[in-house]
Amino acid sequence: MSAYSKLHPLTCLVGYLCILIPAMFIKNPVIQLTSLLGSVLFLSVICDRKTIGSDLGFYIPLFVLMAVTNPLFSHNGATPLFFMNGNPVTLEAVIYGIFMSVMITSVLLWCKCYGIIINSDKIVYLFGKSLPKLSLLLSAALKFIPELKRRFRLTSSAQKTLGQYSTESYTDRIKRMCGVFSSVIGWSLENAVEKNNSMKARGYGMPGRSNYSIFKMTAADKTISVLYIACLSLTLAGAFTGKLYFSYYPTVSGIPDSPLALASYFSYFVCAMIPIIVESEEAIRWKYYRSKI
Amino acid sequence: MEILQIKDLSFTYPNTDSPAADGINMTVNQGEFILVCGASGCGKTTLLRLIKKELSPAGNLKGEILYNLDAKGFKETASAFDVGFVFQNPDSQIVTDSVWHELAFGLENMGIPSDTVRRRVGEMASYFGINEWYHSKTDSLSGGQKQILNLASVMVMDPKILILDEPTSQLDPITASEFIKTVYSLNREFGITVIIAEHRLEELFPLADRVAVMDGGNLIFYGSPEKACGALKDNPIFEGFPSAVKIFEGTKDLTELPEGYQCPLTVRDCKKYLNANFSHLSGKEVKVISPEPANPVIEAENLYFRYDKNLPDILRSMSISVCENEIMGILGGNGAGKTTALNVIAGAEMPYRGHVKIYGKKIKDFKNNSLYRNMLAYLPQDPQCIFVKNKVSEDFEAALAALNGKNQNIGSEIERISEELGISHLQNMHPYDLSGGELQKCAVAKLMLTDPKIMLLDEPTKGLDAVSKNKLISLLRKLRSKGMTFLIVTHDIEFAAGICDRCAMFFDGGIISQSAPNEFFSSNRFYTTSSHRACRDIFPNAILTDEVIGLCRGNV
Incomplete structure (x- = not known):
């Protein structure tokens, strides 16, 4: 388990929003490259090599595809590089395409990372804060889905060994599958009755239900959340005052470098690096403690 | 001190004439361990559910159930938290997806603040040895762990009376006896009053303070286990003693x-x-x-199987041969891979090395389901899985139609088999409404529709009482006398000793020994019947x- 995923769910959620909002809405190459750098580093820390390898095989072609598509279809921009089928392929469109794919890839990678970090326990907790009933429902559903899947597998394998699937005919097989499916639904209703009994037997429905979670907000959680929000505010301040404005068309403007813009870059960089810092801090601390064993 | 008093309790379900509980009088003392036994359908479950008010079935109730939970005199009601209830099926009573949440669920319902919940959940988790899998998903637990979790999540509410309705019927014997020991130690160490209904009397009998025996809704005996033995000698329930x-x-x-x-x-x-x-x-x-050596009908040689490339082997060089017209039993520990072995022999899973021959023909040479027609039938562990329709008769008809086409004389075929197995009266029932024994019989009947020569059974005695078990034994013997061959995977040593012609021990991915039951069990010291353990000197x-x-x- 990674150190970052041990943080409080609210801190994780804050981190998620602080990294995604600028990445999605500020069209500034520095911000986008920072976001990509952060997401790649974070992914490489929390995933094992094998997953990273198979991910590269997916994200690199996607990146190239998106980068190439834009100049082929968008002919805006003042600097034509060459002509294709009588249409100009412009430098600006190429650059815009590259930065769009940087943006999309980094957002996808962040979503992947947080998909790993925010597990079902955390989701249930986050919802449960405002809607306790919904959180119980979610939790029960998360228990129920694998149960249903297993039941389906068992029933269809039992039907198979009874010779109920003719291996040749597709329509026959689909018909049998539907039969199995309806029986599994019947079973799940039966199951729901028992579950309801079990809930009643343990006093569900009594007034004054409380909501327990295993998560505890620690000082570190609070510090990190505050840091996140401070960084986000500074970044957004840069964006709202227009100091981060960057135009691709008709010509690529220079990268903004006013003091506020620099401060915004830096604060967003901190945002993007917090996950790695948390991870490596834990790793260093562990090495240090282990050296004392 | 008396904690529970039941006076002249009668209960009739709606739309039935005969009462499910009839004139029951019993008192339970604080800290007693009460065993409730009786054949399936004797009214055990009804009685237990009536004691747990929240689960009281709808119907016509006469008489009184009184609780004396705080030594201040008898009252008509008890709160949901004072009476704990553990159900039969380990899976369906778990409500949430995480172990910690499941433990906290009851306390949340009590409205207890988080810090107290944390302490009590922690305490319970360490008492029951749950620390190791505290953060696990409930779905990933084994059956035994699930049932321990169910017990723990009831105990965390600190009940005065603990009621268990056949809690071990879905567990294998070793897990079951661990579970029973845990319940017993709760009773001895904390003085919790335990009322447990079970078929597995071998272990519970010596532990119980009093035994309540029910028959047809009546309480026919309520007293010490030693007295029960003599008093019930002629009752069918004695089979299970x-x-x-x-x-x-x-x-x-x-x-x-x-x-x-x-x-x-x-x-x-x-x-x-x-x-x-x-x-x-x-x-x-x-x-x-x-037995005289006959020609082998199932030959498995050198089977290797794993569920996934990166997972360990479940079967390692497993070989077995089953002769025509014999009943062969495979015994072995929990999770050893017996069921997997049966799946491979049934052709539901394919081994990556080695092959299975049925009547001398390799499984993959049986084209287009011919293996499952007039040849081999497989009864999985949960017989409910094989029924897909809402009525037993409909299910049989659909199965026959799928096998033979509609032109066959389906009705007479079903009638013949139903009569042979004695299930004609169950034809109009929903498969879920059948008792364990009835369901097992109907399942065997459904397999018989394909007119198999070989039948594979996985844990056929799971959840059956002694009477149904004996009926199953005579049913299988009858089918064998007609020329069928059986391969049975079971944990149930007494059952295997009673029915098998040969027994095989499954261990470490393969069969390590096989012989006739008398030789097989008498050469074992621990893994053997309790009769043999008692008489071996x-x-x-x-x-x-x-x-x-x-x-x-x-x-x-």
């Missing part, structure tokens, strides 16, 4: 016991009793007729209670 009791009752007229000699309940006491009274017969043996190869009684009486 511990071997020690059966041996004692079958042989006590041959001995001159002092007045007031208590019936032995455990293997230890039975051994003492046999050694004291029958040592002059020492060395007598059961005559074992070893005197009768070296007797493994069934009937054999022991026969040897004592000198008529084997």
Whole structure:
């Protein structure tokens, strides 16, 4: 388990929003490259090599595809590089395409990372804060889905060994599958009755239900959340005052470098690096403690 | 101090004439361990649910149930938290997806603040040894772990009375006895009043303070287990009593016991009793007729199987051969891979190395389901899985139609098999409404529709009471006499000893030994029937209670 995923769910959620909002809405190459750098580093820390390898095989072609598509279809921009089928392929469109794919890839990678970090326990907790009933429902559903899947597998394998699937005919097989499916639904209703009994037997429905979670907000959680929000505010301040404005068309403007813009870059960089810092801090601390064993 | 008092309790379900509970009077003392037993459908579950108010079934209730939970006198009601209830099925009573949440669920319902919940959940988790899997998903647990979790999540609410309705019927014997030990230690160490309904009497009998025996809604006996043995000798429920009791009752007229000699309940006491009274017969043996070697119909050679490339082997060089017209049993520990072995032999899973031959023909050469027609049938662990329609008769019709097309004379075929197995009266029932024994019979009947030569059974005695078990044994014997071959995977040692022609031990991915049951079990010290454990000093190869009684009486 990674150190970052041990943080409080609210801190994780804050981190998620602080990294995604600028990445999605500020069209500034520095911000986008920072976001990509952060997401790649974070992914490489929390995933094992094998997953990273198979991910590269997916994200690199996607990146190239998106980068190439834009100049082929968008002919805006003042600097034509060459002509294709009588249409100009412009430098600006190429650059815009590259930065769009940087943006999309980094957002996808962040979503992947947080998909790993925010597990079902955390989701249930986050919802449960405002809607306790919904959180119980979610939790029960998360228990129920694998149960249903297993039941389906068992029933269809039992039907198979009874010779109920003719291996040749597709329509026959689909018909049998539907039969199995309806029986599994019947079973799940039966199951729901028992579950309801079990809930009643343990006093569900009594007034004054409380909501327990295993998560505890620690000082570190609070510090990190505050840091996140401070960084986000500074970044957004840069964006709202227009100091981060960057135009691709008709010509690529220079990268903004006013003091506020620099401060915004830096604060967003901190945002993007917090996950790695948390991870490596834990790793260093562990090495240090282990050296004392 | 009395904690529970039941006065003239009668209960009738709506739309039925005969009462499910009829004039029951019983009192339970604080800290007692009460065992409720009786054949399926005797009203055990109804009684237990009536005691737990939140689960009271709808119907016509007469009489009173009174609780005295805080020593301040009897009251009509008890809160949901004072009476804990553990159900039969480990899976369906778990509500949430994480172990910690499941433990906290009851306390949340009580409205207890988080810090207290944390402390009580932590305490319970360490008492039950849940720390290791505290953060696990409930779905990833084994059956035994699930049932321990269910017990723990009831105990966390600190109930005064703990009710368990056949809690171990879905567990294998070793897990079951661990579970029972846990319940027993809760009773002994914390003085919790336990009321447990079970079929597995061998272990519970010696532990119980009092036994309540029910029959047809009546409480026919309520007293100490020693007295129950003599009093119920002629009742069908006696079949399920511990071997020690059966041996004692079958042989006590041959001995001159002092007045007031208590019936032995455990293997230890039975051994003492046999050694004291029958040592002059020492060395007598059961005559074992070893079966003549017939031609093998299932041959598995050198099977290797794993579920995924990166997972370890479940089967490692497993070989087995089953001869025509024999009943072969595969025994072995929990999670050893017995079910997987059966799946591979049934052709539901393919081994990555080695092959299975049925009547000399490789499984993959059976094209287009011909393996499952007039050849091989497989009954999985949960017989409910094989029914997909809402009525037994509809299910049979659909299955036959799928096998043979509609032109066959389906009705008469179903009638013939139903009559043969004695399930004609169940044809209009929903499969979920059948009792364990009835369901098992209907499932066997459904397999018979394909007119198989070989039947594979996975844990056929799971959740069956002693009477249904005996009926299953005679059913399988009857089918064997018609030329069928059986391969049975089971945990149930007594069942295997009673029915198998040969037994095989599955261990470490393969079969490590196989022989006829008398030889198989008498050469084991631990993994053997309790009758044999009791009599091994005197009768070296007797493994069934009937054999022991026969040897004592000198008529084997």
